[in-house]
Amino acid sequence: MTLIARRPIAELPGDPAYLRFVYHHAHPADPYDDEDTLEQWQVSVLAPPDDEEEIGDDRDPDLAPAVGRVRLYRLRDYTGGDRWSAADAESGDLEVIASTVLRGVRSGDSGYSRAFEKQIECPVGDLLILDRVHLDKEWRGFGLGPVIAAEAIRRLSPGCCAVATYPAMGEYPEGREETTEADRRRAKRKIAALWAGIGFERFRDGVWLLDTAQRAPADLHRACREHLTALSRAYRTVRRGQANV
Template sequence: MTSGTDRDDLRRILLGELEYVELHVSGKTSLAGSDLTDPGVMDWSATASIYVLCEDDTPGSEPDRAWQAAEGIALSTTNRPGGEGLDLTILEANGITIDLAQVEDVFDALDARSQDDAHFIPLFGARDQFGFVELAEELEDTLEPGGTRVVILDRVRLAPAWRGLGGIGRLLTARLLRWVCDEPRIVAVHPFPIDLDGDQRRDDEVFVHARHQVRRTWASLGFEPFTDDLWIMDPHSSAHEKAVADISQRLGLD
């Protein structure tokens, strides 16, 4: 499917498939702390997938499923238990959740994990009189009250065929965040064009354009820059809720 007409047909089909999307969320944390683990930090991963039948010509099967073979339709494909169908994974996301009331040492926890996670250290400040880790003062003063957990989005990837269809990736990300954590204090992200290869990242013009597109995407979900590299979203503000409602309405899912 490469022509304009075929692309329009594929767009119509994919938008019609949204009602069959399933969200999957999982997480893990440690019971007790050690040099490498902190019981106040949870690793999580999430996917959005569509279940399809293995064969289209069996009696009672669903109508034409030729779209399954379209280029870039899935990030991965897995068999369902029993071999009765396939899960087409269209979005993958992962990150960490930090409990400000339980984390033992947020700075060590982030620094020990990876350089990517260490980027988020500027979000945090000292402990308060009750032993809770506070957010950086200049951040704390801008937020609405509520929540004791910080959700950090590490990676979000959407299958290419689903891009440019009116905000599907943004809507799926927002819906997944609801299940990752109930009413977090903030959600944070490092907007970076992760799909660029090494040569593209070294090309200033290509990199700057791609980074602008990524930042524009996160801004449309209510994220704002805290530093040049770190963007945050206050889930208790109206901006995020309105953005998600607008996308849902535009996609016919409200």
Template sequence: MAFYRVHLDGARNAFWAMEEESEELYEIAQVVLDPETGSFTTEVGELLEYVGSALLVMDRVTLDPPWRGHGLASVLVIEAIHRLMAGCRAVACSPGITDLETRSVMDRSEWDRVNAKITQGWERIGFRLYRDNIYLLSPSSQDLEEQRGVLRGRLVELGASWRSERSVPSRE
């Protein structure tokens, strides 16, 4: 999991720091930040409740293949966001497949299906499409807190299921 925290103190260097870090971060910066001021664009500023001035970017979330498809990414992400969001006005991401090995083995319909599933997971947490595949989440969102409770419950269920599967004696 990779998060990138940008302190927006009105300095233009925040925008350019994201460009230097990665192309994906720069794409997010182009959509949500004003390159002249380094602050949120007026439109983004009006969209989000003021609870801080920093921007938290969810850059990458990667699970090893055996752990995928169980809802773990959402649980881990929501906990990471909760721990990192203090002082942030927004959390941003651009959902989709980033695993280069996966790209080479998927046909277009499978690619679209997996990307849609990833996007749905982030929407469930409370991310909302802003523009150009950039999704925003307000740290003050009630959806975020509600989903955190739901996902924690799901994690308990997954753990119980895993333990019960491991404790069943083999019949050899």
């Protein structure tokens, strides 16, 4: 595949093939409140080791620095809980998503809406929500944001009929109060374009959906891995050239 990167490969801080994902979710043995209906998953993307001899699966995640983070939620069906109330209690963005994909949200009927059922091939089961994706600045500009989002979705989406996201401005400049509505719209369009590249499609009210039953997301995930491989190969070529100087 054609390698697309906005920054020179020589500026990559490390070999992206050795980024490592660590998934974290904790819950009480006896769920209370909304614990059984809404699960929060935190994914840490650990930096590659400085020494190639340290590469392996036995690295201590507490010692390796995290250069990326992904936050997702699993909104579970069939728990007897009110999915809209669980989402609303967590954050405004999750409430927007729940209000858009569920029907009768304030009446306790938290089944999927007709519009959702029309767009999703098999609208039965849990809903995975992609909430936030963050990469440290030194790792940006190499097309890795969609790569880490697609990897996290692949691991956490089994049993989910769809993945939802609500593109929004996640970071603000120092002068946050100077951010205009035009700036916010521009940021949302940019983020939405990134998520479209891994299989999300526009739904309604700013919410985007990825249909886990469709082949396209799987093909796009495969393309993300090809991009990662090409990026790693280019990085190693640059490093070899630097070593021979």
